[in-house]
Amino acid sequence: MLRFPFSAVLGQDELRLALILNAIHPAVGGVLVRGEKGTAKSTMVRALAAVLPEVEVADDCRFSCDPAAPDPHCPDGPHAADGGVRPARLVELPVGASEDRLTGALDLERALGRGEAAFQPGLLAAAHRGVLYVDEVNLLPDHLVDVLLDAAAMGEAHVERDGVSVRHAARFLLVGTMNPEEGELRPQLLDRFGLTVDVAASREPKQRAEVVRRRLAFEADPNAFCAHWAATDDEVGARIAAARAALGAVVLPDAELERIARICAAFEVDGMRADLVTARAAIALAAWRGRTEVTAEEVRDAARLALPHRRRRNPFDAPGLDEQQLDDASADPEGEDPDGDGPDGGDDGPGGGDSGPSGNGNKGDSGNDPHPSHSDSPSDGDSGPTEAGPEAPSAPPPTQQQGAQQQGKGSGEKSARSPNCASRA
Numbered sequence: 001m002l003r004f005p006f007s008a009v010l011g012q013d014e015l016r017l018a019l020i021l022n023a024i025h026p027a028v029g030g031v032l033v034r035g036e037k038g039t040a041k042s043t044m045v046r047a048l049a050a051v052l053p054e055v056e057v058a059d060d061c062r063f064s065c066d067p068a069a070p071d072p073h074c075p076d077g078p079h080a081a082d083g084g085v086r087p088a089r090l091v092e093l094p095v096g097a098s099e100d101r102l103t104g105a106l107d108l109e110r111a112l113g114r115g116e117a118a119f120q121p122g123l124l125a126a127a128h129r130g131v132l133y134v135d136e137v138n139l140l141p142d143h144l145v146d147v148l149l150d151a152a153a154m155g156e157a158h159v160e161r162d163g164v165s166v167r168h169a170a171r172f173l174l175v176g177t178m179n180p181e182e183g184e185l186r187p188q189l190l191d192r193f194g195l196t197v198d199v200a201a202s203r204e205p206k207q208r209a210e211v212v213r214r215r216l217a218f219e220a221d222p223n224a225f226c227a228h229w230a231a232t233d234d235e236v237g238a239r240i241a242a243a244r245a246a247l248g249a250v251v252l253p254d255a256e257l258e259r260i261a262r263i264c265a266a267f268e269v270d271g272m273r274a275d276l277v278t279a280r281a282a283i284a285l286a287a288w289r290g291r292t293e294v295t296a297e298e299v300r301d302a303a304r305l306a307l308p309h310r311r312r313r314n315p316f317d318a319p320g321l322d323e324q325q326l327d328d329a330s331a332d333p334e335g336e337d338p339d340g341d342g343p344d345g346g347d348d349g350p351g352g353g354d355s356g357p358s359g360n361g362n363k364g365d366s367g368n369d370p371h372p373s374h375s376d377s378p379s380d381g382d383s384g385p386t387e388a389g390p391e392a393p394s395a396p397p398p399t400q401q402q403g404a405q406q407q408g409k410g411s412g413e414k415s416a417r418s419p420n421c422a423s424r425a
């Protein structure tokens with residue numbers, strides 16, 4: 001089945017960026033996408049898995065262990081040190097799924113046939129190192145949402161029942177979509193999604209027409225359409241892989257950490273999750289932009305995604321964050337050194353100064369940036385991805401008519417990688 005390419009979704013830049021940040025740094029904690037119907041929520045999520053870098057997996061491991069770092073608790077282990085490569089998976093959790101389906105359960109066939117207490121992996125295992133997508137997450141029974149969010153937070157699943165005791169790695173990019181008109185998520189569950197994005201269809205006629213043009217072109221000749229966007233999608237995938245590799249070297253200076261704290265305090269968030277998520281998202285964003293150090297720009301952009309569902313709000317408040325309040329909260333405090341050296345100037349005391357790596361481990365080397373900055377150029381409104389993806393291909397995507405014309409040479413043809421043209425993993 002051919003999939004609409006990730007980069008061909010027009011606009012929706014916040015959603016694209018939120019997905020990419022999680023793909024780079026799964027500890028950001030997933031994305032909750034809220035919005036009206038028919039706004040490419042599921043199109044974008046389904047397309048995402050195809051741009052993710054492929055994963056190396058141990059042979060015969062039903063739990064997708066990485067042969068380089070196998071899960072020590074893997075029920076299928078121990079594994080040989082080598083294995084094969086496969087695309088990252090997209091696993092969809094249907095609203096009507098049972099808990100057994102989600103977590104896995106006793107393998108009845110083997111239990112009855114051979115008297116063995118074997119474990120049949122569930123969707124959490126299938127999603128390990130891929131994407132777990134829950135459409136209409138607000139309609140999922142609360143106990144399933146709890147299990148899901150626990151596994152997402154811990155990066156592993158724990159099943160104790162029917163005489164089976166199993167623990168296995170379950171690190172996945174969790175994406176939930178919902179239409180708030182059909183019911184809200186409990187606030188405590190809302191808080192456990194790392195980022196939220198509100199999506200809406202453009203009211204701009206030219207943009208709407210372009211959405212239709214692209215969709216019709218895709219339907220007329222999926223092969224040609226996917227081939228046209230393949231290089232752009234490949235570029236996104238390569239940039240995600242580079243950002244993942246660079247992540248450990250990104251420094252979060254104290255001045256920026258304190259900016260995060262000021263912003264979260266100003267928006268009166270509950271607890272500390274907002275600060276943590278903003279910090280992780282800002283680090284991932286710096287890596288995405290090819291920076292080795294988080295700047296105020298990343299903090300602001302990360303806060304815009306991490307705070308909307310955590311701020312104190314009145315029922316009639318508009319979605320998103322108040323930009324003026326964000327400006328005020330993220331401004332450098334008067335009389336303070338914006339570099340964050342602070343009045344103590346302490347670079348070496350515990351918790352003081354900005355010389356120590358904050359939050360992300362290693363100290364970066366800003367003089368030796370292996371990933372030069374990528375353009376953050378704003379969208380021209382109709383060319384698709386902006387900073388959350390490379391520019392759209394220079395030639396326009398095939399229209400329905402062009403697609404039909406290309407059918408002869410394009411049918412059956414696969415792009416170099418043409419991720420979305422591949423069958424579903």
Ligand SMILES: Nc1ncnc2c1ncn2[C@@H]1O[C@H](COP(=O)(O)OP(=O)(O)OP(=O)(O)O)[C@@H](O)[C@H]1O
Nearest residue numbers: 008009010011036037038039040041042043211215
């Ligand atoms: N910005 C866009 N760019 C490209 N296609 C779009 C865009 N917005 C909507 N579409 C098209 O609209 C159709 C509906 O999109 P999709 O099914 O992803 O919506 P959704 O938000 O998941 O809706 P629902 O909430 O009803 O499931 C798809 O054919 C999709 O290609």
